[in-house]
Amino acid sequence: MRQFAGFGTARQTNQRFHFLLAKGQTGLSTAFDLPTLMGMDSDDPRARGEVGRLGVAVDTIDDIHDLYAGIDLHQVSVSMTINAPAIVILAFFLADARERGLDWKRLRGTIQNDILKEFHAQNEFVFPPEPSVRLVIDVIEFCTKYVPQWNTVSISGYHIREAGATAVQELAFTLADGFHYVEKSLERGLDIDEFAPRLSFFFNAHNDLFEEVAKYRAARVLWARAMRERYGAKNANSWKLRFHAQTAGCTLQAQQPEVNLIRVAYQALAAVLGGCQSLHTNSLDETLSLPTERAATLALRTQQVLAYETGVTNTVDPLGGSYYVEALTRQLQREAEEYFHRIEEMGGVLAGIENGFFRREIAESAYAYQREVEARRKIIVGVNAFIEPEQHPIEILRLDPAIETEQIERLRRIKAQRDNEEVRRHLDAIRRAAERGENLMPALIEAAGARVSVGEAMQALADVFGRYERPPTW
């Protein structure tokens, strides 16, 4: 049970973490605000109005320190949803862990660190695809050696699905991304059985229950086969596809929002029947704002009822052997394999990003889905059927606009108090390591201790890698 949380300053999010742990949650999952996800500091003019809004604002190691204050990181595992600046945030986290006297070898957690799906769907990329992937591999390489219990990438289909993809597209594009990371890690000279066990996955839990279960099952088969046969993995842990699931945010409706509780419960059931290792259940109010404490509690309770009352967690793969689920699983496998061939033929995942293949496929599916809804061929309760004439507004979470000023003030204080000469030296070291193709983690960890900010570290990398721009596809 791992509910995604984050808003405002690090201190505020830390309070929500303590609240969730007190309510029986077993792991933490961190949401960062948009400026942080885009590798910008809170005082960047482009960050105006967005600081601390969709997640927690992190500028320096001091924010990371406050974020996990009072939490025993040897006991509680921590997940961080961040991609373009993943390597920078992880460096801050490891530097802080060192300052706190923690043993890196005992840290457990996950950094999403999946840049490829950002290009397909989620749109929070900074550098061009190639250097972006290099940073992902730097994290894999570093953690394999020094932070062995850390999940180095959470290869994500979630956002691909949210952007409008079908189940098979989610499955195929996610695994294709996974294969790309494996191949790049092998090119780096890493041993498959050393890094592969720490790759994890993140899938969507959408409405069609049996199709979702089949999707997870197909993913496990396809991954295990590729790892064993194509990449020669011998360790059974390398074959295993472990995944986190989140219920589909895009299925939540603003109309009759209480009905979302029921949708979420069925989607969560699909994820559990499909064998997810961890789960996030969305809150009923998320079409309108971040969840209130009440809505967040109900979402967590939904999982607790599933886990402790229904008995569905007692069996592994309980739908295995069902003629329908088995047939669906085989069908999804076949269709995913067709996509693998197409991607290979066009020259691989990076070629598909450059020529807009993934984005076009996803946009087509999104439009087709919307037309189904508009034509009422697909029924959505409360939206195109069973409509209530009167809407009962629900309570929503309001954020204090003072958060932005507070965060900017804090950053200014840190920038004024630190040794700026030392900061310059660290930024030069980052640029040098980037140019020479060295693993960037050591330079970033050292820079973190000198209070180099996220925006500064990312700018130093952009000086070498450039920033990625592309024409819109729709």
Next chain:
Amino acid sequence: MSLVAMNVPPPGKLKNQIRRIVLAKVGLDGHDRGIKVVARALRDAGFEVIYPGLWLSPESVVRVVAEEDAGWLGISILSGAHLVLVPRVLELLRQQGLTHVRVVVGGTIPEEDVPALLACGVAKVFGPGSALADIVQYFQSECDHERN
């Protein structure tokens, strides 16, 4: 150079302008599923749609509207920053003399924020759950109305 003078539409141009819509993601959020679906629906309904892509600042969105000589601006925001970013766009449109451009906002806009957006000059807000058909119909009837 007077931008105000530059952007006063000469007579006759107006008719084209009315059916030209700039759709824009303002701010940092990358949620572009909705805007891309709306762009296609409006294009299929015969509108001329310009979608300049992600991460536009209020300044750059206004620049695009001026350059494209559009009659409409549709802004999509799913980050919750609408009460900061939308008023800023409208202020810049006014400063540039683009008061004839009508602004529509879509995204995760809570009902209680709608009055504030309308008060600062937004023509219409399409919150979560808006039907594509309603959006298209809105533009169609507004354009017919303006033409008459």
